[in-house]
Amino acid sequence: MFISSHPTARISSASPPTLSSPTASSAPPDGNTLYVADIGASRTYAYDIQADGSLTNKRLFCELGSDGMTLDNEGNLYLTGRGVTVFDKSGKQIEHIDVPEPWTANITFGGKDRDLLFITASKNVYGLKMRVKGAQ
Numbered sequence: 834m835f836i837s838s839h840p841t842a843r844i845s846s847a848s849p850p851t852l853s854s855p856t857a858s859s860a861p862p863d864g865n866t867l868y869v870a871d872i873g874a875s876r877t878y879a880y881d882i883q884a885d886g887s888l889t890n891k892r893l894f895c896e897l898g899s900d901g902m903t904l905d906n907e908g909n910l911y912l913t914g915r916g917v918t919v920f921d922k923s924g925k926q927i928e929h930i931d932v933p934e935p936w937t938a939n940i941t942f943g944g945k946d947r948d949l950l951f952i953t954a955s956k957n958v959y960g961l962k963m964r965v966k967g968a969q
Contacts, residue, residue, distance in 0.1 A: 851891070852878075859902045859910065862968050868910055872898035877912060879924075894924045901939035901953075904968040913937040917952060932959060942967020 854873030860866060860882065867888060870877045875898045880888035899912035908922040917937055919928035934954035943949050947967040952959040 854898075856898070856900050859904050861904055861908055868894060868902060868904075870897075870899035870902055870912060872900060872914075874898060877902075877910070895920050895926070900937070901941075903940045903942060903950075905942065905963070905965040906947075906968050907965055908968075909965070911940050911950070913940050913952070917950075930961070 852869065852871045852874070854871060855869050856872045858867060858869045860868070865882055867880045867882050868877055869880065876896055877894045877899060879892050879894040881890040883889055894910070895912075897912055897914065897918055899914055901913040903911050905911070909927065910920045912918050912920070914937060915935070916932045917930040917940060918926060919930070921927050930950075930952075932952060932954050934956060937952050937954045939953045941951050942963070943951050947969070948963050948965070950961045950963050950967075952961070
């Protein structure tokens with residue numbers, strides 16, 4: 834779905850309802866791609882964002898769903914679940930961050946320099962100093 838600031842705007846579906854349980858989405862700063870995690874199908878998809886906000890060219894990004902996601906300034910996508918799994922722009926897994934809990938739910942970059950990765954898990958919140966920064 835997308836929302837417009839136009840006074841007569843309506844909320845409308847940006848794509849056909851073909852997802853099992855979409856739970857997270859994120860878009861890189863260039864505004865050209867939207868990543869949508871489908872935790873029910875254990876997959877994350879990429880869409881092209883059109884000028885009118887509609888989504889086209891749905892494609893499989895990786896075979897992992899997620900409760901939460903974030904992007905870094907190099908275009909890598911971080912997905913939560915059993916720890917944090919990191920994928921490069923092409924959808925190739927490049928890293929896994931172990932978290933000492935059964936489930937991680939949400940994730941974001943923060944701190945003054947946006948180089949702290951915060952991870953919410955089953956019972957705790959974790960912070961990790963990173964080499965990269967969160968996308969802006």
